Amino acid sequence: MKTAVIIYHSKTGTTKNYAEEISEYLKSKGLDTQITSIQTYSEDMLNNIDYVLFGCWTNGLMVILQHPDQEWKDFAAKLPSMPGVKVGLFTTYKILTGSMFRNMYKQLKGKFATPSLELKSRNGFLSAVDKAMLDSIIE
Numbered sequence: 001m002k003t004a005v006i007i008y009h010s011k012t013g014t015t016k017n018y019a020e021e022i023s024e025y026l027k028s029k030g031l032d033t034q035i036t037s038i039q040t041y042s043e044d045m046l047n048n049i050d051y052v053l054f055g056c057w058t059n060g061l062m063v064i065l066q067h068p069d070q071e072w073k074d075f076a077a078k079l080p081s082m083p084g085v086k087v088g089l090f091t092t093y094k095i096l097t098g099s100m101f102r103n104m105y106k107q108l109k110g111k112f113a114t115p116s117l118e119l120k121s122r123n124g125f126l127s128a129v130d131k132a133m134l135d136s137i138i139e
Helices: 014-028 070-077 100-108 128-138
Strands: 003-009 032-037 051-057 086-092 117-121
Touching (some): 003 014, 003 070, 014 032, 014 086, 014 117, 014 128, 051 100, 070 100, 086 100, 086 128, 117 128
Parallel strands (some): 051 086, 086 117
16 A cells, blocks of 8 residues: 655644645545644654655745745754655645745755645645646556
């Protein structure tokens, strides 16, 4: 059975909800899925996994300079190197994601393969497009 871990950082609950929606969808596709916040994450969650999805809310000015907040950056800096694991990124936002994914990847660079998925949501709900994108990476 394929396994996935979804690790999120949420400020208002929207990103948490989005992570839960992703988790439920992956479970419906037969994946063994764990979900955790960056505050409750433990490194042993990454043992023997096939996929990891990292999510956080979009910080920054409304239309420019989007980036993960410092707490997410500190979390990312402590992650182990796992180049064989497929990675996806997700974020929630109010107006634009702008440079959010590029800045998230910058924090993970060298630890994981290039992310093969970028999901975004304004309301924390999984769309039909999101589901199709998830289907494309879980094969």
